Amino acid sequence: MLMPLADANNYLFYGDNLEILRQRIPDDSVDLCYIDPPFNSKRTYFQIYNRIGFDDVAQAQAFIDTWVWGPEADQGVQEILDNAQGRFPPQTVALIQGLRDVLGAGGLMAYLVHMTLRITEIHRVLKPTGSFYLHCDPTASHYLKLILDAVFCSQGGDFQNEIIWHYQTGGVSKKWFGRKHDIIFWYTKSDTYQFYPDRIKIPRTDEVLRRIQSGTPGATRATTLTKFPDDVFDIQALNAMAAERLGYPTQKPEALLERIIQASSNPGDTVLDAYCGCGTTVAVAQRLGRRWIGIDITYQAISLILKRLDDSTPANQRAALHDHLIMHGVPHDLASAQALAHDPRDKTRKEFEKWAILTYTNNRARIQHKKGADGGIDGVAAFLTGPSHSAKALFQVKSGHVNRATVATLRGDMAREQAELGILLTLQKPTKPMIQEAAAAGSYIHPLFPSRQPEPRIRLVTIEELVDQHVRWMMPMTHDAVKSAQTANKSLKDEQIRWS
Numbered sequence: 001m002l003m004p005l006a007d008a009n010n011y012l013f014y015g016d017n018l019e020i021l022r023q024r025i026p027d028d029s030v031d032l033c034y035i036d037p038p039f040n041s042k043r044t045y046f047q048i049y050n051r052i053g054f055d056d057v058a059q060a061q062a063f064i065d066t067w068v069w070g071p072e073a074d075q076g077v078q079e080i081l082d083n084a085q086g087r088f089p090p091q092t093v094a095l096i097q098g099l100r101d102v103l104g105a106g107g108l109m110a111y112l113v114h115m116t117l118r119i120t121e122i123h124r125v126l127k128p129t130g131s132f133y134l135h136c137d138p139t140a141s142h143y144l145k146l147i148l149d150a151v152f153c154s155q156g157g158d159f160q161n162e163i164i165w166h167y168q169t170g171g172v173s174k175k176w177f178g179r180k181h182d183i184i185f186w187y188t189k190s191d192t193y194q195f196y197p198d199r200i201k202i203p204r205t206d207e208v209l210r211r212i213q214s215g216t217p218g219a220t221r222a223t224t225l226t227k228f229p230d231d232v233f234d235i236q237a238l239n240a241m242a243a244e245r246l247g248y249p250t251q252k253p254e255a256l257l258e259r260i261i262q263a264s265s266n267p268g269d270t271v272l273d274a275y276c277g278c279g280t281t282v283a284v285a286q287r288l289g290r291r292w293i294g295i296d297i298t299y300q301a302i303s304l305i306l307k308r309l310d311d312s313t314p315a316n317q318r319a320a321l322h323d324h325l326i327m328h329g330v331p332h333d334l335a336s337a338q339a340l341a342h343d344p345r346d347k348t349r350k351e352f353e354k355w356a357i358l359t360y361t362n363n364r365a366r367i368q369h370k371k372g373a374d375g376g377i378d379g380v381a382a383f384l385t386g387p388s389h390s391a392k393a394l395f396q397v398k399s400g401h402v403n404r405a406t407v408a409t410l411r412g413d414m415a416r417e418q419a420e421l422g423i424l425l426t427l428q429k430p431t432k433p434m435i436q437e438a439a440a441a442g443s444y445i446h447p448l449f450p451s452r453q454p455e456p457r458i459r460l461v462t463i464e465e466l467v468d469q470h471v472r473w474m475m476p477m478t479h480d481a482v483k484s485a486q487t488a489n490k491s492l493k494d495e496q497i498r499w500s
């Protein structure tokens, strides 16, 4: 059943956006939607088109940026072709049929099926005056435009712009012209839509100013300071030193989202980002006084967004921020933690591990993405032991059976990695032999707190303690997994903050 979204609230959903769009977001409820879905465009184009070598379903993980043909794609294509519930316009069904004939069952087609299902839902949830911005790159933009035309233009909507986002970061190549742009398609649900170019005027370049002033006798500086942006956005991508960078690999600059949100929505309107990553859309929407809905399938993104919102909200407005923030999908008790641990879509249990480690450390550990020589280590943190010294802590998470050997393995990992501390987070309660094995690892006196009680080198923490007793790891850290977003230094205009 679709839940009406309560007015004046913001929503952060942790989960698959298709499910959330279908189950939670009502028809005609969103003014502006921007999405920046993942696509693994680092493969060569030849491979993407010809499906060479990358469709090993056995390697597939439910939550990673890799597109493979598997049961989900099969089911999706069937749903579109059967169209049992009449969700898809005939043009969409015919297009998918044709694309399947041309592309076959491969990664690119899996991606396009995934996108068709979601774009159809985004079209449904947009208000008749709503706008949709789809951010992609040249690898698949031509296919996505076909899908957008089939979903939007067949139902009275229209294509407004292909925006080129031009940036200068990244290296140069001698093999081809530098690839320095992304594509953002702008579609509207009808021909009655919002667009406010006056709000997004940009400074003219010196060159343009010179031309205008030389060709326009008497032109004053005031008349030549701004111009409306065209469909090429020259906005710097975030480089390694950028102040707003949070360490999320695909983070987009706030200036890009600010231009889109200002141009296509008003304060108080609802902005949706169904692939919200570390929350650029959400943070800008919040700053500009829009209501927002963010959805992401990884817990790292959700935890980063929460921290970003807190860091960028002045202290006296944080209570209001939380009063109006409704979260869905984040485990809050043992049953929901167990459900995440046994989510059949997450074949690698990575989501459960991320959630457990990031929750226990208040987002301060790093998640180990690749398990190589380091065996079963799921997370690492460096904690401060002196003005310029740090020590290592290792984290392991177990959603299944645990026994003494589990603790012994962690001890072995700690010795190999020269880690001072080890934390084992488990769904099951530790057995007596586990407790004995942990105790045999000895205790640790923190050099900064010599008078404190020695603490066990190996800590056994249950998920129940995590969710019911809110047990957390309190340690001075040197490596925060997330950098603090800068506290908003601009004072927001009153009318932009609906809840203040």
Ligand SMILES: C[S@@+](CC[C@H](N)C(=O)[O-])C[C@H]1O[C@@H](n2cnc3c(N)ncnc32)[C@H](O)[C@@H]1O
Pocket (backbone or CB within 6 Å): 015, 016, 017, 018, 036, 037, 038, 248, 250, 251, 252, 253, 274, 275, 276, 277, 278, 279, 280, 281, 295, 296, 297, 298, 301
């Ligand atoms: C390219 S990133 C978005 C980055 C974002 N624009 C920002 O500035 O941080 C894509 C995001 O989509 C999320 N994602 C992928 N598949 C998803 C799905 N089915 N439902 C919800 N989120 C998904 C990923 O976890 C990732 O965070």
